[in-house]
Amino acid sequence: MEAIAVKSQAGNRIRLKWELFQSTTNIELIASRFEGLFIDFRSNAKCSSIIFTHQKNTSLDEIIASLYELFEVKLKQIELSLPAANVICGSNKSCSRCEIKEVSKISWRTKLIEFGVLSGYALYIFIKETVLGVALATSPFSLTAIVALVAAIPLLKESLDDIQEGKFTLQTFMGGTLILAVFFGEVTAAFEIIYILRGGMLLEEYIATRSKDEIHKLVELDIQKVYVLQDDVEIEMDIEDIQLGDIVVSRSGEKIPVDGYIQKGSAEINEAVINGRSEPEFKQSGDEVFAGTICEKGRIYTKVTGVGNSTYISRTMKEVEANLALKSNSELEADKLASRLLKLGSVLTVGTFVLTGSFINAFAVMIVMSCPCATVLAASTAISAGISNGAKNGILIKGGDALESVSRAEVFCFDKTGTLTTGKPIVTDILLSEGIKKEELIEYAAIAEYRNSHPIARSIVAYAQEHKIEIDQCTLSEVIPGFGVKAKIDDETILVGNKSLFSKYKISTKEYKSQIAAFLNDGKTVVLVAKEKKLLGVMAFTHEVRPKTREMIQSLRKQGVKHIVLLTGDEEKVASSFASSFSESKEEGNSGFDEVYANQTPHGKAQVIEELKKNYNNVVMVGDGVNDTFAMSKADVAISFAAGGSEAAIAVSDIAITHSHPEDVSYLYTLSKKSLEVVNQNYWLGTGTNLTGVAFASVGLLSPVAAGAIHIGHTVGIMANSSRLAYSS
Numbered sequence: 001m002e003a004i005a006v007k008s009q010a011g012n013r014i015r016l017k018w019e020l021f022q023s024t025t026n027i028e029l030i031a032s033r034f035e036g037l038f039i040d041f042r043s044n045a046k047c048s049s050i051i052f053t054h055q056k057n058t059s060l061d062e063i064i065a066s067l068y069e070l071f072e073v074k075l076k077q078i079e080l081s082l083p084a085a086n087v088i089c090g091s092n093k094s095c096s097r098c099e100i101k102e103v104s105k106i107s108w109r110t111k112l113i114e115f116g117v118l119s120g121y122a123l124y125i126f127i128k129e130t131v132l133g134v135a136l137a138t139s140p141f142s143l144t145a146i147v148a149l150v151a152a153i154p155l156l157k158e159s160l161d162d163i164q165e166g167k168f169t170l171q172t173f174m175g176g177t178l179i180l181a182v183f184f185g186e187v188t189a190a191f192e193i194i195y196i197l198r199g200g201m202l203l204e205e206y207i208a209t210r211s212k213d214e215i216h217k218l219v220e221l222d223i224q225k226v227y228v229l230q231d232d233v234e235i236e237m238d239i240e241d242i243q244l245g246d247i248v249v250s251r252s253g254e255k256i257p258v259d260g261y262i263q264k265g266s267a268e269i270n271e272a273v274i275n276g277r278s279e280p281e282f283k284q285s286g287d288e289v290f291a292g293t294i295c296e297k298g299r300i301y302t303k304v305t306g307v308g309n310s311t312y313i314s315r316t317m318k319e320v321e322a323n324l325a326l327k328s329n330s331e332l333e334a335d336k337l338a339s340r341l342l343k344l345g346s347v348l349t350v351g352t353f354v355l356t357g358s359f360i361n362a363f364a365v366m367i368v369m370s371c372p373c374a375t376v377l378a379a380s381t382a383i384s385a386g387i388s389n390g391a392k393n394g395i396l397i398k399g400g401d402a403l404e405s406v407s408r409a410e411v412f413c414f415d416k417t418g419t420l421t422t423g424k425p426i427v428t429d430i431l432l433s434e435g436i437k438k439e440e441l442i443e444y445a446a447i448a449e450y451r452n453s454h455p456i457a458r459s460i461v462a463y464a465q466e467h468k469i470e471i472d473q474c475t476l477s478e479v480i481p482g483f484g485v486k487a488k489i490d491d492e493t494i495l496v497g498n499k500s501l502f503s504k505y506k507i508s509t510k511e512y513k514s515q516i517a518a519f520l521n522d523g524k525t526v527v528l529v530a531k532e533k534k535l536l537g538v539m540a541f542t543h544e545v546r547p548k549t550r551e552m553i554q555s556l557r558k559q560g561v562k563h564i565v566l567l568t569g570d571e572e573k574v575a576s577s578f579a580s581s582f583s584e585s586k587e588e589g590n591s592g593f594d595e596v597y598a599n600q601t602p603h604g605k606a607q608v609i610e611e612l613k614k615n616y617n618n619v620v621m622v623g624d625g626v627n628d629t630f631a632m633s634k635a636d637v638a639i640s641f642a643a644g645g646s647e648a649a650i651a652v653s654d655i656a657i658t659h660s661h662p663e664d665v666s667y668l669y670t671l672s673k674k675s676l677e678v679v680n681q682n683y684w685l686g687t688g689t690n691l692t693g694v695a696f697a698s699v700g701l702l703s704p705v706a707a708g709a710i711h712i713g714h715t716v717g718i719m720a721n722s723s724r725l726a727y728s729s
Contacts, residue, residue: 267298282482
């Protein structure tokens, strides 16, 4: 057993970690024993930790010695009240220091190795029988039979559990078929059944596990240390030690680690992760801030109202994961289909035996129906080919259900910032005061903004560089959070910022009042430039729309999408102006958005999705940020723009478009339709050969070996048909 570890110490506030702190009984014993010594005390059993503030007249060494003494008997017995093997972090993955991992009977690595061994043996069978023409041993004690049975242990255990519970399931049917196949010498057929099953289970587990792990990584926020204000001194502490009511300090460029209200200071906060808005928001004393947002400029002192699992972002991600656990309509239909196949296979097998009296005939029918390869491969190979085609074109599709559902969708919902726009502001208009040249205005603005990291500032500098205007990089400037910048050029004061900044310095903007109002109504950002309290001009900015966005929307509508929606956290004017730009120059009917929802929070977006699902079949949500993830989890299909998108959106999404090209959305829709067409073709091919096989087997014209050969015929025909999709463009 490991010794007590001191994880953090700030004055007389301590955090200790020890295996014995996992037990509730032990925690209660500590609280009772040290009641008079501890000023405050709390525990985190899942992370094996206790956090306390002790009286100053007692040293930490004395406390640790007392803890060892308290549990002396248990230490000698090496016996915990709560066995370590049963302690699972569960949903508390956000504990960055927790070293206790979930206990799994078989690790992922072991399963992967096992499937690799099975794949190697499958290659051995192929080479021996097909290439070398050597027959395999087929007795129940042959190597192939033993390999098949060992590989089938998980299936056989599940079948046994079902039988004990009085259930007859597909697992029971397949397990029974596999044992009979081995017993009657059809060992190759038995191996084929278990190989296909293990491969499918492995892929399903991989997709589910990876998605959940990525969500848990996001909730950790990658923050290990924070600064807390205690007695007017900033003390570095572990994030696990933060308590409600503490004052956490956040500076420029830092990610805010907690939910809370600003007690002192002000800053420009980038809240795109929460509300999707492209511009930072100026916040000051009394305003609420959230974990995961970024303090771009300034310093704030935040009183903690939520930390760890209780933060807004963590609660949102928990809801996302809960929605991911729900089965889709396609999965429910697949369950029904499996049940029907089970009943059909049982009826055909028993019926053949009753009508013909031949066990061999009945067994051949059972071999044909035991592993419905026609049904499985018809969809899986076509969908796999579609997924491969998508990957080749930078579209990562996480599952077949998602690919199938895209072209069945009647509604497509789009986030704006970062999805349909690049998030990069571009100059659209410049108004000049009398006697001022355009180059002069741009030069002053660029010099003042050169050291500012705000997106608008970067765009001004880039605009000046594009026009080959030299920028004095040595000029000192002062960023005024929420307003703009102030700089000195040749002893003259330059102001670059919003209308509030000019009101503060009592600079008149009346001559451009109507133009500024028009810009704002069009959803543009307005920046004013002045020198020595004289207005030089006005610059208007809008966010760059991704190329071919209009063509993508028109393509979806032409292919059958009934309703196209814009969901954004931007203000009403900005959202309406953006949407209206897609309704101009209509060719046939409506080429823009049918509905616009502005000022939407993550929960607001999710509610819109749920309402749309009541009126339409299959709703697709396309987004790129954490603020989109809750809505994405509610949608039938979630598509993320991965280039520059958040890890959460990528993890939650069913499909990730790696290049973030809007035209890839319409390509994906077309690919989905083609994939479903190939699936239907494969169903006709596979079902036809299956029915033919059952007919011949039932009258004795198909041996069990030939029944196994039918599976090969399925595979060759279906794979050949599906491969066309993989290489199409």
